[in-house]
Amino acid sequence: MTALTRPLPGPAAPSAPTTRVPWQAKFLALSVIWGSSFLFMKVGLRSLAPLQISGFRILSGALVLTVLLLVTRGRLPRERHTWAHLFVSAFFLCTLPFSLFALGEERVSSALAGIGNATTPIATVLFALLLLPSDRMALGKVLGVLSGFVGVLVIMQPWQAAGRPDLIGFGMTLVAGASYGIGWTYNRRFLAKADLGGLAQPTAQLLIASGQMVVVLLVWWLVNRGHLAAPWSLHSSPSAALGPLLAVTALGVVGTGIAYSFHFDVVRAAGPTVGSTVTYLIPVVSVALGVLVLHEHLQWPQALGAAIVLSAAVLIQRPARKPPVTAAT
Numbered sequence: 001m002t003a004l005t006r007p008l009p010g011p012a013a014p015s016a017p018t019t020r021v022p023w024q025a026k027f028l029a030l031s032v033i034w035g036s037s038f039l040f041m042k043v044g045l046r047s048l049a050p051l052q053i054s055g056f057r058i059l060s061g062a063l064v065l066t067v068l069l070l071v072t073r074g075r076l077p078r079e080r081h082t083w084a085h086l087f088v089s090a091f092f093l094c095t096l097p098f099s100l101f102a103l104g105e106e107r108v109s110s111a112l113a114g115i116g117n118a119t120t121p122i123a124t125v126l127f128a129l130l131l132l133p134s135d136r137m138a139l140g141k142v143l144g145v146l147s148g149f150v151g152v153l154v155i156m157q158p159w160q161a162a163g164r165p166d167l168i169g170f171g172m173t174l175v176a177g178a179s180y181g182i183g184w185t186y187n188r189r190f191l192a193k194a195d196l197g198g199l200a201q202p203t204a205q206l207l208i209a210s211g212q213m214v215v216v217l218l219v220w221w222l223v224n225r226g227h228l229a230a231p232w233s234l235h236s237s238p239s240a241a242l243g244p245l246l247a248v249t250a251l252g253v254v255g256t257g258i259a260y261s262f263h264f265d266v267v268r269a270a271g272p273t274v275g276s277t278v279t280y281l282i283p284v285v286s287v288a289l290g291v292l293v294l295h296e297h298l299q300w301p302q303a304l305g306a307a308i309v310l311s312a313a314v315l316i317q318r319p320a321r322k323p324p325v326t327a328a329t
Contacts, residue, residue, distance in 0.1 A: 023269035026262040030278050033259045035285020038110035038117075039293060040251040041102050047236040047244035050102035051220050055213040057252040058094055062206035064257025065199055074198045076207075082194040086204050089191065092183030094209035095216070100176035107169025109296040114286020115155065115306045116173025121279060121313040122148035123181025131189045144316035151308030157301050165302065202260045280310055 044053045069076070077083060105113050125141050152174065157164035191201070221231040234241045266278075283306060290296035298306070 023266050027266050027270070027278060030259055030262050030266065031281035031285055033255050033262075034278070035114060035282045036289055037251055037255040038101070038105065038114045038286040039289045040247040040255065041105050041113070042110040042290075042294060043247040044244045044251065045102070045105060047234045047241035048248060049220075049235065050106060051099055051213075051217055052232065053102040053248050053251070054095070054098040055217045056248050057098055057256055058206060058209045058213050060249060060252030061256025061260070062203070062210045064253050065203040065206055065260060068257070068261055069199045069203045072198060074200050074203075076200055076204050077194060079194065082191065083204070083208070085186070085190045085194070086201070087208050089183050089187050090205040090208040091212060092179045092186065094205060095212045097176035097179040097183075098209075099213075099216070100172045100179070104169045104172030104176065107166040108173065109290055109298075110294060111287040111290030111296050111298055112155075112165055112170060112302060113173045114283045114290070115302070115309065116170060117177045117180075117286075118279065118283045118306070118309050118313055119148060119152065119174055119177040120180040121316045122309075123178035124185060125181075125316055127178075127181050127185040128188075131185050140318055141316050144312045144314075147315065148309055148312035151305045151312060153305070154308060155302050155305030163299060199261060199264065202264070206256070206260075279313060283310060 041053055048056070077086070101113055101117075104116070122145055125145055155165065156167060156170060187201075217231045221228055236244070263278075287298065287306070291298075
């Protein structure tokens with residue numbers, strides 16, 4: 001998943017190249033691309049370890065965005081303090097959530113992992129209260145947050161010993177979704193005035209995340225080098241790995257690189273409110289693909305909890321009502 005937030009206010013962005021593709025088509029493409037990312041991760045796990053999936057995803061996505069940035073003649077940030085803040089945001093927006101989603105899908109279905117992603121708006125509201133003192137929690141947002149917690153509890157079914165999802169795996173997806181909330185709130189707090197527009201910031205974030213993942217993969221390999229010849233070694237035969245490798249390639253090139261550029265185009269054309277509503281469609285696509293392609297099944301408490309969480313996300317992102325203007329007497 002991914003970049004699901006309103007854009008950061010800042011200096012005027014360089015003019016983006018014109019495109020003949022309407023923003024509505026890109027919006028629908030985003031919902032399918034990001035919703036199918038959970039399917040691609042599940043397929044990738046047949047031959048790759050979770051950290052290999054997140055590492056290859058970030059590296060290939062960074063390569064795509066770097067090429068797009070060069071083609072559009074964009075530029076990366078130059079200030080050291082900007083790169084220091086980008087290091088933090090890259091961890092919470094790329095390195096941590098991409099890794100946790102892949103790790104979580106070792107234990108839970110791709111459909112349930114997509115539902116975990118829907119908690120991002122809930123986490124964003126909570127962390128905004130901590131990092132953005134000017135933000136206030138309206139009654140609708142309070143009800144949305146409480147409803148979201150209820151939905152998560154219904155999914156986890158703590159009152160039932162058998163039949164509930166793996167709590168560790170689902171917990172990883174919840175932390176991954178919350179990580180997006182931390183990252184975007186951190187961006188609004190510390191990088192608002194540093195945003196260069198276009199693809200500069202997401203490209204910089206993925207480049208930093210690439211460096212972070214190289215370190216993570218090397219440490220992971222050193223711990224497991226007894227049965228892994230190299231950090232890129234597969235746990236299946238080369239012939240069986242073709243499908244998983246293609247899935248992870250699509251996850252990085254399309255689901256990370258191209259999707260980032262689509263998202264910025266939608267926000268420029270339709271505004272941040274419309275751009276953020278793609279959050280609601282991602283779990284729908286992930287559940288549909290999980291059921292139809294992977295033959296996964298959701299029990300009724302999981303389906304009910306997912307509906308509650310999505311309703312809470314919609315309630316949280318509803319604009320606050322403006323007080324009525326009284327005529328002067």
